[in-house]
Amino acid sequence: MTREQIKEFIPHREPMILVDKIEIDENNVAHASYHVTGEEFFLQGHFPGHPVVPGVILCEMMAQACALLIGDDLKGRTPFYAGIEGVRFKNSVFPGDTFETTARLVDKKGMVYFTEAKGSVDGKLCVKSKLAFALVDNDKLEERKL
Numbered sequence: 001m002t003r004e005q006i007k008e009f010i011p012h013r014e015p016m017i018l019v020d021k022i023e024i025d026e027n028n029v030a031h032a033s034y035h036v037t038g039e040e041f042f043l044q045g046h047f048p049g050h051p052v053v054p055g056v057i058l059c060e061m062m063a064q065a066c067a068l069l070i071g072d073d074l075k076g077r078t079p080f081y082a083g084i085e086g087v088r089f090k091n092s093v094f095p096g097d098t099f100e101t102t103a104r105l106v107d108k109k110g111m112v113y114f115t116e117a118k119g120s121v122d123g124k125l126c127v128k129s130k131l132a133f134a135l136v137d138n139d140k141l142e143e144r145k146l
Contacts, residue, residue, distance in 0.1 A: 001068070009074045010067050011138075015041050018061040019101075022068050030103040032065035038095030053093040058127045059084060062117035065101040066131050070113055076138050082112055083132035090125045097121045111135040 001022050007013070022032040036043075036053055043051040067079040093099050103117035111134060118128040 006068065009071070010064060011078050012064060016060075017064070018057070019064045019068070022065060024069065024071075028069065028105060030065050030069050030101065032061075032068070032101040032103070033098050034061050034101075035098045036093060036095050043095065051095050053097075053099070055087075055089050055127065058089070058093060058099070058119055059087060059129060059131070061099055062101045062103060062119050062127065062129065063131055063133070066103045066105075066113075066115040066117055067133060069103060069105045069115060070133070070135070073111075073135060077111075077135040078138055078141060079113075079133040079135055081131070082134040083130075085130040085132075087127065087129040089127050091121070093119075093121055093126055099126070106130070 003017065003020055006019055006022060018034050019032045020034050022030055024030050038051065042054055042057050046052060046054055067074065099119055099121055101117055101119050103115055105113060105115055107114040113133045115131050117131060119126050
């Protein structure tokens with residue numbers, strides 16, 4: 001899927017859409033990527049002279065890839081974190097890197113999905129975690145203005 005096709009499933013929009021492309025293989029394993037340009041808002045001030053993608057953003061990159069595993073169940077719903085477990089950061093991600101996520105669905109209970117994900121750059125593990133999401137019907141969300 002391209003970035004525009006991804007937008008048909010997840011509600012994230014610029015500057016918070018953090019998946020450039022994704023493929024889901026025959027084993028229902030997601031292979032997603034995001035190229036860090038160096039212009040992202042989250043690099044401003046993190047850290048001056050040594051920009052590093054924040055760990056929480058790496059988790060968000062993996063989460064968006066995981067959410068796309070849910071597929072058609074996402075339509076008309078918004079995925080919210082229900083849990084993040086066992087996060088381990090192994091290596092940093094820098095401007096110019098392409099962050100690659102591999103994710104799989106582990107379990108489902110009602111509208112709560114449990115996943116596992118790993119993020120790497122050039123085959124070198126950067127982060128791994130178990131992530132859970134609860135899907136909420138969009139018509140049940142209270143509209144809020146910025």
